[in-house]
Amino acid sequence: MKVKFGEYLGDSSTWTSSDYVEPESFWSAQRSTLTETAKAALITTLLTHNNYQSVESPAIPSAWTSWTSAWSDEKARHATAIEDYLVATRSVDPVALDRARFQCMTVGIASSMEGDHLLRSIAHATIDVMATMVSHRNTSVECADPVATALLGRVVADQERQVEFLRSIAAAAFDIVPAQTASIVTEVIMNFQMPGSGLPGFERSSMLIERDGIYDLRLHLDEVVRPILKFWRFFERTDLDLGARSTKILADFLGDLEARATSFEARRLRAS
Template sequence: MTRELTELELLHELEAVAEENVHRHLSMTKDWHPHDYVPWDDGRNFAALGGIDWDPGQSTLSDTAKAAMITNLLTEDNLPSYHREIAEHFSLDGAWGTWVGRWTAEENKHSIVMRDYLVVTRGVDPVALENARMTHMTNGFAPGGNAGLLDSVSYVTFQELATRVSHRNTGKACGDPIADRMLARVAADENLHMMFYRNICGAALDVSPIRPSGRSPRC
């Protein structure tokens, strides 16, 4: 019977796969800058600097688009929790550490560009948005149970796919070509992230297909 590998052994076995997929990711990703996707000419001061504070009539977004943008942004805001989860199950050494850092840096762009867009265009109430961010990040994210490496990788594979779809659909719901272009750029990142985790998950199944209960990993 095939012996189940320990978490450390599995990380070691997958190191070459991780390195290959880091190089693959870097060869496919395109550099972009959040400020290039925000219509800064639409911005103006709020009351604290002599301008006018937000009111609902200033937003051009539908209620559906507002809800989707806020939900997606708060998900992106919880990056510190996701970083901790990935770093704990991977490693900060070698290819694993390179990926954790690169993935975190790319994900951080998403919350930057989305928040800048919403504040500049006055798409949603910025005070309510900030209060929600504080609450959401304070509560953080925890997967629950005793999730191991394979559980975490399988979860994040599907999460990245779901996030990609959500950003693309939200861009269309906004009815604004600038928002659609911005969220298409974010979704392209999420797709590449999904591919990295999917490939790690597939390789893990090849290396260690047996779980203690006799079940295959949930990948």
């Protein structure tokens, strides 16, 4: 099977519909009204959502595997809707998009659901979806298009439901195993990165997204990290026992994050 698969790959060649339909007849960079920042944000979302795959369902499905399957379906729906919008508004080169998608599916990018620890997956997914919601809201403003506003508003509505589910599950974990949950939440927040670090052109896209306020350290701190920690009453808990050290570690980290966010804002102000 391995030999035959190697032969199969060797004989294959990449093709897209644009090989048969002239791309110039339906795409031109001059036709789009979106800013480069809006395009970068939407394409990043599209590629990260396309690359996501839910975990394989076991013979006897659990509530968690059922959830990840439903979440995967919603993410796929979001990706399709965003791609349809980008193509309809002539905002993306379909050939370049197909190449980027192929690279993502071949090489892969980090997923918030990777790993075999349920609590870590839940905590990471909560932060990930909240961060993406902030990005979508600000992308909607950047697009300055009522269609994009309606579309991204619908995506955010789905994500609000996702966050409600995820943060509630994590809150229940705090009640059952508070010390372990506090330790994992601290680990996730201190190591969190927005998905897409392996995407083609990610450095340029992330620079535009950060520079123009789609998503940056200040937004991450004030609209994601602090609100979710408040919801979980992280710094108010008296039941952490051995996990109490996590509150000190995370408090120090947030202090450093505050300093970095303030420094970034000052640099952006000077550059404007």
